[in-house]
Amino acid sequence: MVKVKVKEKQNKVFICTGTGCVLSGSEKVKSAFKEEFKKRKISEIDIVQTGCHGFCQQGPIVVIQPEGVFYPTVSAENVSRIVEEHLIGGEVVEDLLYEDSRTGKKISLYKDINFYQKQNRIVLRNCGQINPEEIDDYIESGGYKALEKVLNKMSPEEVVEEVKASGLRGRGGAGFPTGLKWSFAQKAPGAVKYVICNADEGDPGAFMDRSVLEGDPHSVLEGMMIAAYAIGASEGYIYVRAEYPLAVKRLKIAVEHAKKKGFLGKNILGSSFDFEIKMKEGAGAFVCGEETALMASIEGKRGMPRIRPPFPAQSGLWGKPTNINNVETLANIAWIITNGADKFAAIGTEKSKGTKIFAVTGKVKNGGLVEVPMGTTLRKVIFDICGGIKDDKKFKAVQIGGPSGGCLPTEFLDTPIDYESLTQTGAIVGSGGMVVMDESSCVVDLAKYFLTFTQKESCGKCVPCRVGTKRMLEMLERMTKGESDEKELVLLEELARDVKVASLCGLGQTAPNPILTMLEYFQEEFEEHVKEGRCRAGVCSELIAYVIKENVCRGCGVCKKHCPMGAITGEKKQPHEIDVTKCVKCGICMQHCPFDAIYIAK
Amino acid sequence: MCGCACNTKKEDVKVQVDTGRVCELLKKYKGRRGVLVHALQDVQKEFGFLPGEAIGVIADEFDLSLAHVYGVASFYAHFYFTPRGKNIIKVCTGTACHVRGSKIILEGLEEELGIKAGETTDDFEFTLETVSCVGCCALAPVVVVNEEVSREKNPKKIIAILKNKKEENDE
Numbered sequence: 001m002v003k004v005k006v007k008e009k010q011n012k013v014f015i016c017t018g019t020g021c022v023l024s025g026s027e028k029v030k031s032a033f034k035e036e037f038k039k040r041k042i043s044e045i046d047i048v049q050t051g052c053h054g055f056c057q058q059g060p061i062v063v064i065q066p067e068g069v070f071y072p073t074v075s076a077e078n079v080s081r082i083v084e085e086h087l088i089g090g091e092v093v094e095d096l097l098y099e100d101s102r103t104g105k106k107i108s109l110y111k112d113i114n115f116y117q118k119q120n121r122i123v124l125r126n127c128g129q130i131n132p133e134e135i136d137d138y139i140e141s142g143g144y145k146a147l148e149k150v151l152n153k154m155s156p157e158e159v160v161e162e163v164k165a166s167g168l169r170g171r172g173g174a175g176f177p178t179g180l181k182w183s184f185a186q187k188a189p190g191a192v193k194y195v196i197c198n199a200d201e202g203d204p205g206a207f208m209d210r211s212v213l214e215g216d217p218h219s220v221l222e223g224m225m226i227a228a229y230a231i232g233a234s235e236g237y238i239y240v241r242a243e244y245p246l247a248v249k250r251l252k253i254a255v256e257h258a259k260k261k262g263f264l265g266k267n268i269l270g271s272s273f274d275f276e277i278k279m280k281e282g283a284g285a286f287v288c289g290e291e292t293a294l295m296a297s298i299e300g301k302r303g304m305p306r307i308r309p310p311f312p313a314q315s316g317l318w319g320k321p322t323n324i325n326n327v328e329t330l331a332n333i334a335w336i337i338t339n340g341a342d343k344f345a346a347i348g349t350e351k352s353k354g355t356k357i358f359a360v361t362g363k364v365k366n367g368g369l370v371e372v373p374m375g376t377t378l379r380k381v382i383f384d385i386c387g388g389i390k391d392d393k394k395f396k397a398v399q400i401g402g403p404s405g406g407c408l409p410t411e412f413l414d415t416p417i418d419y420e421s422l423t424q425t426g427a428i429v430g431s432g433g434m435v436v437m438d439e440s441s442c443v444v445d446l447a448k449y450f451l452t453f454t455q456k457e458s459c460g461k462c463v464p465c466r467v468g469t470k471r472m473l474e475m476l477e478r479m480t481k482g483e484s485d486e487k488e489l490v491l492l493e494e495l496a497r498d499v500k501v502a503s504l505c506g507l508g509q510t511a512p513n514p515i516l517t518m519l520e521y522f523q524e525e526f527e528e529h530v531k532e533g534r535c536r537a538g539v540c541s542e543l544i545a546y547v548i549k550e551n552v553c554r555g556c557g558v559c560k561k562h563c564p565m566g567a568i569t570g571e572k573k574q575p576h577e578i579d580v581t582k583c584v585k586c587g588i589c590m591q592h593c594p595f596d597a598i599y600i601a602k
Numbered sequence: 603m604c605g606c607a608c609n610t611k612k613e614d615v616k617v618q619v620d621t622g623r624v625c626e627l628l629k630k631y632k633g634r635r636g637v638l639v640h641a642l643q644d645v646q647k648e649f650g651f652l653p654g655e656a657i658g659v660i661a662d663e664f665d666l667s668l669a670h671v672y673g674v675a676s677f678y679a680h681f682y683f684t685p686r687g688k689n690i691i692k693v694c695t696g697t698a699c700h701v702r703g704s705k706i707i708l709e710g711l712e713e714e715l716g717i718k719a720g721e722t723t724d725d726f727e728f729t730l731e732t733v734s735c736v737g738c739c740a741l742a743p744v745v746v747v748n749e750e751v752s753r754e755k756n757p758k759k760i761i762a763i764l765k766n767k768k769e770e771n772d773e
Binding site: 019020022023024055056057059201202203204205206207210211242243244245280281282283284285286297298299300301302303304318359361362363367368399402403433435437441446449450453457459564584586587588 | 635636637638639640642643673674677678679680681695696697698699700701702706709710713714733734736737738739740741742744749751752753
């Protein structure tokens with residue numbers, strides 16, 4: 001390995017303070033650096049807190065700039081060595097570096113890590129690179145240049161044309177062309193118009209919006225400002241989930257800073273453009289991610305969707321023309337204006353331009369946020385960038401697009417990820433959640449899981465969604481208990497199709513997607529559940545039993561001690577036994593058995 | 603039952619609602635539109651839940667029907683109508699957490715605390731809830747303990763940490 005000789009001056013310590021890294025202890029690491037610097041009387045090195053790097057599994061992440069030396073999973077104890085050996089001694093601390101799981105080699109530089117190397121970061125351009133709580137950091141990295149450009153040199157019509165030409169499509173799920181959406185709001189008559197940023201990232205398993213808001217809030221504000229200028233709005237709202245307290249905090253700081261610098265308020269940058277932004281915190285309703293429901297919620301009502309038309313561009317918030325865009329969509333805007341629509345349109349496929357961020361989680365080695373050009377294959381994302389399946393198990397399926405998306409098996413790994421290709425398979429790009437499953441995940445259980453979610457979040461306004469999801473969920477519950485039959489499988493599919501076409505809003509229209517794709521691609525597994533009462537993954541607890549292998553058990557009593565139900569009996573040094581009538585199948589005994597004597601009988 | 607020997611049942615616990623305080627909280631919203639959810643959030647912050655009496659005051663102050671205010675409040679998952687515990691444990695049941703076994707943690711906590719998700723212990727020490735996703739999917743499964751996200755998977759340890767904190771505070 002070539003050792004990087006570190007420059008002695010101008011070092012900066014970048015510490016990730018995104019939610020993931022904070023949870024792994026980055027605040028302690030930050031304090032440890034401060035203390036170490038105090039102890040050694042170092043004052044010329046800055047400690048910079050940054051937003052999310054997207055490689056949350058490796059947190060807390062510390063990057064030493066300007067070289068970009070990447071230290072993963074840093075603990076407070078490691079800090080003195082980094083200071084001593086790297087910052088003072090000028091040598092990279094090799095054993096603390098990231099190790100490539102495939103080659104076993106240590107990698108020192110951020111940009112050389114496979115996970116980052118294969119990405120194309122446009123939306124995440126500043127995440128992890130700047131301090132999100134300092135507006136000057138954003139300005140130094142070229143921020144607010146796009147706003148300046150549109151105010152000085154472009155007419156609102158030209159801005160809309162530029163966004164249209166870029167081919168950008170809504171990143172919230174539906175993929176509607178952004179420029180076209182803007183043109184509707186622009187052309188709508190009315191003196192009062194609104195711009196709304198939809199930061200109600202409700203899909204379980206998707207967290208790119210959270211990372212962008214925490215790591216680069218100004219890029220979203222700048223996008224909103226440009227949108228407001230283009231459509232002629234002077235007021236904007238950000239509707240953000242209350243489950244993201246750090247994002248809320250950083251957005252508030254960003255809005256304050258932008259006001260002070262004159263990017264918000266009256267006569268922005270000396271132009272005649274006025275704009276202000278208000279924050280609205282959600283109160284815990286998934287359906288509020290749907291645009292008409294979101295607007296009802298801002299108006300202080302129940303967040304229920306309504307029939308469109310009229311579309312928000314005609315009659316939106318308080319009945320005025322309104323333009324709603326998702327966080328990721330807005331974060332693209334400044335880049336497009338600065339770099340030009342052509343450059344953006346050169347990335348991606350014919351109909352899906354630019355990049356998309358995916359939140360890759362589940363049974364994958366290197367989970368996190370991955371931003372890749374549209375059209376990249378699933379295989380590249382899962383196996384190349386994210387390093388494949390955890391513990392080298394076998395890939396079973398990937399659920400794309402959260403509870404509104406679909407579940408795709410191995411045959412589809414070479415499908416390019418773009419709006420059209422994914423729709424053809426029955427899945428959707430959606431918000432970009434990607435949950436990877438191995439053989440130990442059960443699709444029937446997952447179908448039940450998603451439906452439990454959508455059923456709970458159904459607002460109840462329309463019958464197909466309210467009752468349909470409930471009935472489907474009951475069927476799936478019976479299947480996971482082995483109380484169903486083949487007729488019900490047919491009925492489930494029929495009902496799923498009905499709910500899809502008859503529901504009022506996106507929630508109900510897409511809730512059947514996971515079931516329909518699973519029924520199509522994993523029919524065999526459903527049949528096993530209903531015909532044989534068998535769950536091959538060993539997940540559906542009613543269909544399995546925990547059994548102690550008599551010849552392996554040494555009677556150590558560990559399982560007995562840990563069993564919360566007192567279901568295990570046996571004398572010391574004698575094989576133990578599980579009482580099936582008491583066992584709740586929590587699996588704790590199997591986790592604790594030191595001799596692997598407990599197995600799941602399917 | 604509450605912790606003392608008075609045999610009070612949880613349902614009987616009456617919280618004294620200072621209606622003057624509720625009015626004070628609502629003052630800044632008067633005459634503004636679209637503020638009902640905000641007002642409810644503020645009142646809940648003050649009392650920890652939405653007491654019936656406070657909902658009545660909100661309805662009066664905003665000149666809305668009680669049914670309307672309750673209808674809006676009960677629509678959103680974040681509003682509570684009964685007092686909650688001092689410690690709030692939320693098990694994330696997002697997709698990534700689900701696939702990595704959040705169910706086992708939830709069941710363990712239910713077992714350990716003797717309550718189901720959505721309930722509060724009789725001594726008002728613990729409330730157990732689920733949350734759909736907190737966006738920490740790469741670190742799944744996670745549990746949110748009093749607003750702090752934690753990777754601790756052992757239900758016994760989660761509770762022990764909270765109990766220890768309480769003892770420290772009591773001392």
